[in-house]
Amino acid sequence: MRLEARSAEARGALLWAPLGAIVFTLAVCALLVAWAGAPVGRSYALLFEGAFGSRFAWSETLTRATPLVLTGLAAAVAFRARLYNIGAEGQLYLGALAAVAVGGLHGGAAWPLPAPLLFIGMLLGGALAGALWLLGPAWLKQRLGVDEVVSTLLLNFIALLLVSMALDGPMKDPLGMGWPQSVAIDPALEFGKLLARSRVHNGLLLALVLAVLLWWVERATTFGFALQAVGANARAAAFAGLPVQRTVLLTALMSGALAGLAGVGEVAGRTGYLTLDMSPGYGYSGIVIAMLAGLHPLGVVAGAVFVAGVLVGADSMSRAVGVPTYLADVIVAVALLSMLVATLLTRYRVRWRA
């Protein structure tokens, strides 16, 4: 088996590839649903219904998509510069931790500032915490050649333990009845509702604005150009006189900040406080979303809605027909792998004989 480059990107394949990947994913997972003893057609119908079938379903999907857009952008911008940030999960938790530190300690009175200023401080604090958490690995990669994949992965575990420590110590909710739960942030600092009678909050708006902003930065600014050049070929970029190190470090700051904001959004928009199970792997799902979107910032929004829909839909399907919710994770993983193969096939042709 070998690959042969296509002379031109196949136009039809650009459409067929994602469709084929989705059909393949649904077919594989249909086998799993059947294995669990549930009717396949009805299960998928329930999944779709639960994700997009009603106003309530849409609102739940959009709520779930909010952190996913941000972690997806975090992965997309970093991967664009070939900085493999697998640590969005940890950055998200540190962002959330910072949000509680600014908005929740001592009943929100830790900092004697008016609420609007404190709100901005909370956003900046969360972004900064996430950014700094990634700056370390990025710097180590640039200076010492330490593989950032492993270091960011390991930092995820440390971040979670840090959060656990804070929840046992200074941020413990005295009224938490022993649950590991932080003090709540000042209600004045919570995000407003974007949709009445739902959980959709202004964090979604923030995420969408940042997606458009990132798209503009990548397309239309010199920094965006340097980012793409460094990602395409760092050596060539250095020869051309581009500041490779600075570009990578700046990218790291942006990526970490985006993931940190995802954490702020969850605390200030959804829960109001921080728990250890706040994120069911949003950081890792962000990587999948970025890959599904081909690292395109606007594609990330679509990818996030898709993944959020699968997660929300699988929850409600699981309740109705008794298929384990882990099906959602399987669907997302199979979608990632088949999408990878599909995009490859738009650029290469497989020759089965040498």
Place this chain on the structure above:
Amino acid sequence: MLQTLLDLFGSAAFWIAVLRIATPLVLGTLGVLLCERAGVLNLGIEGIMVAGAFAGWLAVYQGHGLWTGVAVAGAVGAGCGLLHALLTVGLSVSQHVSGLGLTMLASSLSYYGYRVAFPKLTTPPTIEPFTPLAGLAGLPLMGPVLAGQTALTLVALLLVPCVAYVLQRTPAGLALRMVGESPAAAEGQGLSVAVVRTLAVVAGSTLMGLAGAFLTLSAFNAFFFNMVNGRGWVCVALVVFASWRPGKALWGALLFATFDALQLRLQQQAGGALPYQLYLMLPYALSILALVVMARRAAYPQALMKPYRKGER
């Protein structure tokens, strides 16, 4: 303080714990090492370990022998490896992303399978795991420590010289190292880079499956969620620490396990003077430190993470 440490290092129980903690790391590190020496990064390890742990345990739970369970775990690992090889070697998909995708797929499939098989159980069902090899107690020096281990630990320890020998002294090992250093030269020698890399990834992933099986068939007697808990990533770091050498990988795993065992004991003895999370952070922090220390001297396999396509440069 010094006296407690000395007492600790003198006790067989401590070293028994160290070897037990080290076993999955040794197996996993050897697995990563085989893949990476052939030029393929395999971040699927975390998921392959989950799948191996689950499949091996399920086989035993359904009434098969313990060694059948081990074989099943190895076979599941090999299957995952074949998928990773198909994607990264055959289709030259990004090795990072394919590996992470494999981790997600293998672990979510295992959890899904567990929930389908045992829908409403709150306490995990248990099996009768491997028993310690009490017969080894008579051996000089290491006897008491080895007698506290199970057969799988012995297998892991014996695999270290075996892998080293195969890598350094056999044509197969030479072929494997060659496709990891200079695939074009290997192709020039009439080797098929794709075949050698595929075999290496499958072999390495088999070991990762065994590493998972150790957790459910020897260290514990049940399958839990999150039971692998980053051990796979630690193995990836340990390979860098070991400069891609099996012997050093063993020492790295033992050193790591010593610190891990130490952290557990200190945690018990200090009795809450420090938050327990600090102790739990230690292994992960040490892995990062190991990466930093060794990074300058790291002699990566030259073709690591570089897909090879015949006729392309």
